[in-house]
Amino acid sequence: MMAAGLPGWDHDVSATCAQVGEHALIRWIASAVGSASSADVLLGIGDDAAVVVPRRNHVDVLTTDVQVDGVHFTRAFCGAADVGHRALHVNLSDVAAMGAQPRVALLSLGLPADLEARWVADLVTGLVTAARAARVQLVGGNISRAPMLFVDVTVSGAAKPRHLLRRSGARPGDELYVSGTVGAAAAGLAWLQSAIGRAGSPSRPSPQGAETDAAEPGDGRFGERALPSAIEAALTRYRRPEARVSLGLQVGRNKAASACIDTSDGLADALRQLAGASGVGVRVDAAAVPVDPAVTELALRTNEDRDALAWSGGEDYELLFAVPRRARRRFLHASGRKGLPPVTRIGMCTREADCLIVQADGRESPLPGGFEHFSSVDSVAGGRIPEAGA
């Protein structure tokens, strides 16, 4: 299946991590990252620690998040390069939600001894490719033997202190905006987990390796069964989320929001967290929420609950903003720049403590309960990732 060569990879395709060895893997990773050292990085891979020059007049923004095999992904649903991409972007999303520019990454890999080393190389290639695209440099990390695969990434970014976006700054009267669409990644995952998904070939993950980025939905890889394009797009959203880095930066630089959080654990959870940290309530207009078309598509074809996917589906990595009215024009201008995802006004912050959904007919209901990582024992593959903050 994997025909393309990987530059500098001279091990047998079937060689295990134990056979290739930790030192050879690290040497290969160092070569894959290259010596394209920036002025920012005094020391990259190869010493006891990495050394990075802080950006002048900026603060360091630090986050860490992990992808665990069988919890956040399965190899049946995600290719190696997908996993590397995701492991980086879940962290970029946290940095984006602070209005910061991601700069460097550390990679802590836990590898079963019998895992194919080539699969690891493809994972690292996916991560390094995603890092380059985001102008992030992989500067260090470690490889450890582990009973099961995990990919733990730390990202350090930079922001001017006055441009930081916190969760806690929202005030009553601020309007709530969300980027992109919600429920897409959850719909993609649900489709893969559904009978209809398992029957078709699309459960095949993206091809591995450097060429993966060229793979596009609708390129025929999916075999004879034609997929609704919304589902195809949702599969990509699930496998290769794109953190909203540029959007967070623009909004931060323009001081156009009073609070921000990413929707890694779903829209309802993000709303609750932002409201709780800010000491406000929220009223969300159900009809305004930009539910991804894949959610509707999926609900039509399976017994998935549209509302559950839309409100509680995680892993979209969109940004939720609170915007003071006086900053509305500034926000719409900053977020309306070319290349940025659309933003949609979905409600407002209130003086009351309640988090409410308001239907078109005026009926009010509480937001669905927050997501608890440990209670989702049945939703194993692709389980949502808790926010940074432990």
Add this chain to the structure above:
Amino acid sequence: MMAAGLPGWDHDVSATCAQVGEHALIRWIASAVGSASSADVLLGIGDDAAVVVPRRNHVDVLTTDVQVDGVHFTRAFCGAADVGHRALHVNLSDVAAMGAQPRVALLSLGLPADLEARWVADLVTGLVTAARAARVQLVGGNISRAPMLFVDVTVSGAAKPRHLLRRSGARPGDELYVSGTVGAAAAGLAWLQSAIGRAGSPSRPSPQGAETDAAEPGDGRFGERALPSAIEAALTRYRRPEARVSLGLQVGRNKAASACIDTSDGLADALRQLAGASGVGVRVDAAAVPVDPAVTELALRTNEDRDALAWSGGEDYELLFAVPRRARRRFLHASGRKGLPPVTRIGMCTREADCLIVQADGRESPLPGGFEHFSSVDSVAGGRIPEAGA
């Protein structure tokens, strides 16, 4: 067994992680860390990412390293607080080897759903206690469900660029010094794994919780069998390594070494890595190596190989320095300060590429081969940790 209460912990002692839940665990961790915010930390636990003010005229020194259950420790040999302490100190050691001051830590926890939550709280207490002692603040991280327990820590430190200690600066003629003793942690682990260790009660790990720090070797906890004091000390070295942070700082600030590395993977590996990075060879005087008394003690009582433990035993977290002759007095002065571990001259760097051990009678032999993490499949518990640098 665990009588002492843990401040703020109001869950049942037998409650699992799934029962307590991720959000409650994170809240408890935030309370355990406390709001003792320093001027350095703009945002700690609770937002999408942590925000740290870089130290003026300093660079950031970043490292990450993981402790995996069954690979780097077992719960049979280490108490929860021991694991937290170790998870921090393996990272502090990397920062120390750069001559940097550790400042903040991130914690990425992978937790099985059925693990007792109280055990996790004790682990975090051990980590936070060790962090306070090292003047390091836990500023963020995440909790994830995982099939097995892992504790991944990232530490960021600071150093003036001209004070940095690299692996690559050694030159022919430089003298080699190592701090403390070598083989202690490996001897401690081997003792626990040996029949004699398993027969006695000392395989019982340190008690858990905040009180653990008060536990001293020889306090009678070990029951009727009196342990040789060298072995007792080695058990502590294995369970609660102390990174040589102050030593690294002193040597770095005084520009008293041309290169430095920690001995996390054993003395032989450190010598090879330093020699390789610097493009020199080494000649090490076997008789000069400060082998820990526990190694000799153990070799007398079991069939453990003294030389293997001394040269290849990992997890000592001592520092190996290359010192130019003109810096010798400066080095001995800086490293001789009160409270710092002793340093011992063990050899020198050479123009040749060979890494040689020289016996008292003049016989030469090559250094034992480097440690490969994956090949030590049989030495599961407490397997050594590869250096940062992937």
